[in-house]
Amino acid sequence: MKLESIKSILPFLDDDDLIKLALKCLENEDRTFKDISLKTLLPFLDEDFIYDKLFKHELKENKDVSYMFPFLDDDAYDDYVLNSIKNNNFDEKIYSMLPFLDDETLSKIVEAYLDDEIDIDINKLYPFLDDDDIKKIFKKVIEK
Numbered sequence: 001m002k003l004e005s006i007k008s009i010l011p012f013l014d015d016d017d018l019i020k021l022a023l024k025c026l027e028n029e030d031r032t033f034k035d036i037s038l039k040t041l042l043p044f045l046d047e048d049f050i051y052d053k054l055f056k057h058e059l060k061e062n063k064d065v066s067y068m069f070p071f072l073d074d075d076a077y078d079d080y081v082l083n084s085i086k087n088n089n090f091d092e093k094i095y096s097m098l099p100f101l102d103d104e105t106l107s108k109i110v111e112a113y114l115d116d117e118i119d120i121d122i123n124k125l126y127p128f129l130d131d132d133d134i135k136k137i138f139k140k141v142i143e144k
Helices: 006-012 015-026 038-044 047-060 066-071 075-086 093-100 103-114 131-143
Strands: none
Touching: 006 038, 015 038, 015 047, 038 066, 047 066, 047 075, 066 075, 075 093, 075 103, 103 131
16 A cells, blocks of 8 residues: 555654654745645744744744644743844734743833834733833823
């Protein structure tokens, strides 16, 4: 019997082979190799590899990384948001990430907002901000 699909053997591959497949996927613009997509591989890959190699690579390339979040810890959300601020591509997806961001990242969002570097609905951030950031926003509003 001929092997029709690599998908059928994914659960039985070792880490090295899975990594090779993932790297092959990265070589192609559509992030696929044969009948395997990067998305298909994620459940089988190590979280550190996903974060260090795939997530960071795709983030640098300004590719969609949202499908990776279920396989990563909360640090990935912070990296995504900070990258969005740096590249001035702050989008609606970020509002859904607010509960997962650390205080430092939230403060950087506030700073970018106050410096007119990003255009956001600041009202959506209030429940997640600490008192110091709220005071910074208040002070800016009073000074206008």
